[in-house]
Amino acid sequence: MAEASGAEDVPSPPLWRDRNFGVFWVSQTLSVAGDSFAYIAVPLLVLHVTGSVAQMGLLTGVAGAASVCAGIFAGVLADRFDRRTLMICCDLVRLVLYGLIPLAWTFGPQVWLLYVVLPVGEAVGMVFQVTYVTAVRNLVGVDRVTEANGRLYATAAAAGLGGPLLAGVVSGQFGPAAAIAVNAVSFALSAVGLFFVRFRTAEAADVTGVTGVTEAAEAAEAAEGTGVTEPAPARQRPWRELSAGARFLWRHPVLRSLTILLSFFVFFTLGMTDVLIYHLKHDLGRSDGTVGTVLAIAAAGTIAGSLLVAPVRRRLGFGATWIGAIAVSGVAMACVGLSGRVPVIAALMAVYLGGVSVAGICSMSLRQQVTPDHLLGRVTSAFWTIHFSLGPVGAAVLTWGAGEYGVTVTCLVAGIACLLIAVTALLTPIRRSGPEHTAPATS
Structure with missing residues (x-):
C-alpha cells in the first residue's frame, strides 16, 4: 500500500481540502455515472436485437450469479493484494470488456458476446466493490470514515439518478452500443483517478482513529x-x-x-x-x-x-x-x-x-x-x-x-x-x- 503523506501527528485536513479524497471522490462518481449508462443500455441492446424479455432476464440472472460467486472470494483478494493496484486492474479489465461491445457491434449484433462480457464484468465489479469499501479507511483514516462514506454515497446516488437520463438520450441519438462505450470510458477515468491517489498504510489509518x-x-x-x-x-x-x-x-x-x-x-x-x-x-x-x-x-x-x-x-x-x-x-x-x-x-x-x-x-x-x-x-x-x-x-x-x-x-x-x-x-x-x-x- 502506498505511504501516507505527512507525519502521523499532523491533524488530517478537512475532507474538502484533502486532495487524495477529492480525486478519489470525483473519479468514483464518474464511474458510478458510467455504470448507470450500462444499466440502461444493456437491456435496450438485448431488446433491440432479440425483442425478448426472457433473454433480458436470463442475461441478468447469469450476471447476478457470477457476482455472487465472485463475492465469496473478493474479500480474500482485497486482503492479500495492494488495494489500489487491485482496483486499477479491475477498472482496466472492465474497460476492455465493455469496450469490446461497441467495437463488436460495428460488425453487426453479437448477442453471444453479452453472455461473456456481463458475467465476467459483474464478477470483476464485485471484487472492485469489496476492495473499494476496504480502501476508504486507508484513504481518510477511521476518524473521518463516516463523513467520507456519506459524501461518496450521496454523490453516487446523484450520479445514479442523472446517469440513466443521459443514457437514455445517448441511446436514443446514437444507439445503446454508444452508451455502453461511455461506460467503458468511465472505467478508464476511474483507473486514472486511482493512479493519482495515495492511500495510508494500515498502521497509519488505524492510528488516526479511536483507540478501540x-x-x-x-x-x-x-x-x-x-x-x-x-x-x-x-x-x-x-x-x-x-x-x-x-x-x-x-x-x-x-x-x-x-x-x-x-x-x-x-x-x-x-x-x-x-x-x-x-x-x-x-x-x-x-x-x-x-x-x-x-x-x-x-x-x-x-x-x-x-x-x-x-x-x-x-x-x-x-x-x-x-x-x-x-x-x-x-x-x-x-x-x-x-x-x-x-x-x-x-x-x-x-x-x-x-x-x-x-x-x-x-x-x-x-x-x-x-x-x-x-x-x-x-x-x-x-x-x-x-x-x-x-x-x-x-x-x-x-x-x-x-x-x-x-x-x-x-x-x-x-x-x-x-x-x-x-x-x-x-x-x-x-x-x-x-x-x-x-x-x-x-x-
Whole structure:
C-alpha cells in the first residue's frame, strides 16, 4: 500500500481540502455515472436485437450469479493484494470488456458476446466493490470514515439518478452500443483517478482513529494466534481464509447483532420499490412518468441522509442514530400503504430512503472502524453475503403479499416489522453510543 503523506501527528485536513479524497471522490462518481449508462443500455441492446424479455432476464440472472460467486472470494483478494493496484486492474479489465461491445457491434449484433462480457464484468465489479469499501479507511483514516462514506454515497446516488437520463438520450441519438462505450470510458477515468491517489498504510489509518480500533485489532490478532506486531498473518488453509470474515463478525458483539438484524431488515424492505411501483400503477392508475418522478424525489432522500449521517452520528452517537433511522424507515414504509396522494407518497419514500441510507452508512462505517485492516476485505464479503441472503426471498414474499392482500396490509406488516427490529436493537449492544471502542471476543 502506498505511504501516507505527512507525519502521523499532523491533524488530517478537512475532507474538502484533502486532495487524495477529492480525486478519489470525483473519479468514483464518474464511474458510478458510467455504470448507470450500462444499466440502461444493456437491456435496450438485448431488446433491440432479440425483442425478448426472457433473454433480458436470463442475461441478468447469469450476471447476478457470477457476482455472487465472485463475492465469496473478493474479500480474500482485497486482503492479500495492494488495494489500489487491485482496483486499477479491475477498472482496466472492465474497460476492455465493455469496450469490446461497441467495437463488436460495428460488425453487426453479437448477442453471444453479452453472455461473456456481463458475467465476467459483474464478477470483476464485485471484487472492485469489496476492495473499494476496504480502501476508504486507508484513504481518510477511521476518524473521518463516516463523513467520507456519506459524501461518496450521496454523490453516487446523484450520479445514479442523472446517469440513466443521459443514457437514455445517448441511446436514443446514437444507439445503446454508444452508451455502453461511455461506460467503458468511465472505467478508464476511474483507473486514472486511482493512479493519482495515495492511500495510508494500515498502521497509519488505524492510528488516526479511536483507540478501540487498535484494541479490536489486537484482540482479533490474539484470537487468530498471529501476535499484535504482525498486521497480516501468514496464509492459512483456503477454508480458514474464506471463513475468517464470518468468524470476526460473530466474535464482535455489535457487528454480530447488526448482521442478524440487518438481514431481517433487508428481508422486509428489498421489494419496497416494486411494491411502490405496483401501488402507483395498479392502485392509483398513475403513468410511467409519475413513477419516475416519485422515484427521483425519493432518491433525494438518499442524498439527504448520506449528507446528514456524519453530523447526526457525532451528535447522537451510533446507537441512537442507527436505531432511530431504522424506526423512521419503518414508520414511513407503513404510511406509504395508507396514502393515496402521490406527493405524500413521494415525501414518505424520501424519508424511508433517507433512513435506509443513514442506517447503512453507519453500519458500513462501523465495520471499517473496528475491523483489522488485514481482515477488512473478508469481513465485508462475509457481511454482504449474509446480509443479502434473505433479500431475494423477502422481495418475492413482499410483492406476493402486495398482489394477494393489497399494498396497505403489506406495507403495514413490513413497517411494523422494521419497528420491531429497532426495538430489538435496544436490547443488544447496538444501543451503545460508541461501539467503535468495542473489541471482538477472543474466544
